Amino acid sequence: MAVRVLFLGPLQDCEGAAAREFDAPLDWQALLAKVQPSTAEQLREDRVQIAARGRVLADKTALLAQDGDEVALLPPVSGG
Template sequence: MAARLIFLGRLEDAAGASEREVACGPLAEILATLDPALAVQLLGERVRLALNGVLLAEAGGVVLADDDELAFLPPVSGG
């Protein structure tokens, strides 16, 4: 069983790829398997999360199941 993490914008650069397949389970445990510097960026206060296309209010309590897709959306700037 596997889920996917999707990294957008500057987070893709930090992760070194646009996505990563991970084992299912609690988000906290999944993030613990990543590079600590990346995990800190992913949990930044301005980074939004979308689980299967639905924006989440907060990351607490997220548990990924088989075929789930969790996208990390950094703040957008520009004009």
Template sequence: MSVTLVFLGRLADLAGAPEQALPAPLDWATLVASLPPALAAEVAGDKVRVAVDGALLADKAMLQAADGAEVALLPPVSGG
């Protein structure tokens, strides 16, 4: 039983991989605690958004991911 974390953009660089599996069920506190400190600090910031199975969450603290879910961590987008 696991949840797939998907790291996008520079978060994938900080994570060292584009994906990581964590045990299910998964809540926000457990997700942050499972990450390396630099990555945890980055995703805990206000600018990183979270989507569960393609649906954006209005509040990251409300994360509840069951077995088989995909949780995407989306950094802010910059363009030029």
């Protein structure tokens, strides 16, 4: 199996896809290595968060997704 990664908002534009699958296990460093360089640059921003298994991670660098997990990359929310 694999880890399904969802790219939301402008991260989808950076990656060129709404979702991709990567081999498990998937940690922070592997995620940065597998996505497009422009996506990795955005992910390093403090305002971008990561949710794994339906929960936002307090420390995104602690990501450790396993087979069948879904990871959502959450860009900053803006609005008025």
